[in-house]
Amino acid sequence: MPRMSRVTIALASLLCSSVCGTSLADPPEASASEQQPLISDIAEAPNPLLSPTLPAGWVKRQTQPLPAADHGFTVAYQHESGLVVTFYQYTRGLVSIPEDVGSAPVRDEMRYAKQGIKQVVQLGHWQDAKHLKTEVVQLGDSQQQALWAKYKLMVDGMALDSEIYIWTRDNTLFKVRSTNPSETKEASRSILKPLLTTFGTR
Secondary structure, eight states, X not given: OOHHHHHHHXXXXXXIXXXXXXXXXXXXXXXXXXXXXXXXXXXXXXXXXXXXOOOTTEEEEEEEXXXXXXXXXXXXXXXXXXXXXXXXXXXXXXXXXXXXXXXXXXXXXXXXXXXXXXXXXXXXXXXXXXXXXXEEEESTTSSOEEXXXXXXXXXXXXXXXXXXXXXXXXXXXXEEEEEEEGGGHHHHHHHHHHHHHHHHOO
C-alpha cells in the first residue's frame, strides 16, 4: 500500500476513535443545538441521504455505524492515488436542523471537531496541530456551502494538511475529513474537488 494511503487510513481510524467516540456521542459541553427536541429510542443508523456517483478513481469502503444517540454512520472513500477521506452523516437525534452553515448545530459540530483535534494532541498521538483558518466555502464546484476549517498537523515527524467540511441538508448533518501529506497538497486538492462537488450536488 502506498505510504500516503497508510498514513491517511491510520489518521482516519485515529480521528474516528478519538473524535467520533467522544465529541459525537458525548459533546463536551451544553450547546444551543442540544436544546432542540430530540428523537428518542433510536435503534439503528439512518439510510444514506447522499448516494453519489463517484468520480473516476474513487471507491467507497465499508460503512460503520456511529453510536445510537448520534443516529448516523461514517464511511471512508479512497482514491487510487492513496488519498482517503472520511464522510459522516448524523443528526445527534435533533429533529430540526437548519440548512444554514451559520446555524448553531453546524457551529457546534465544528467546535466539537476542533476540541477533538486538541484532545488527540494532548494524548500524545500527534506532535502538533495548528489551526490555519475557518471560513464558509463551496463544496467543490457545487452550490452547497460548508463551514470549513484547515489544520497543519505534525504526526510522527510528517507534515500533514487536514481539512474539515460541515454542512446540513434534510435535517441532517454531514461532515467530511480529508488529511494528506503537505507535500501532496496541490495534487490532493485537485483529486478531492470532484468528490466534494458530488457530495454538494443534490
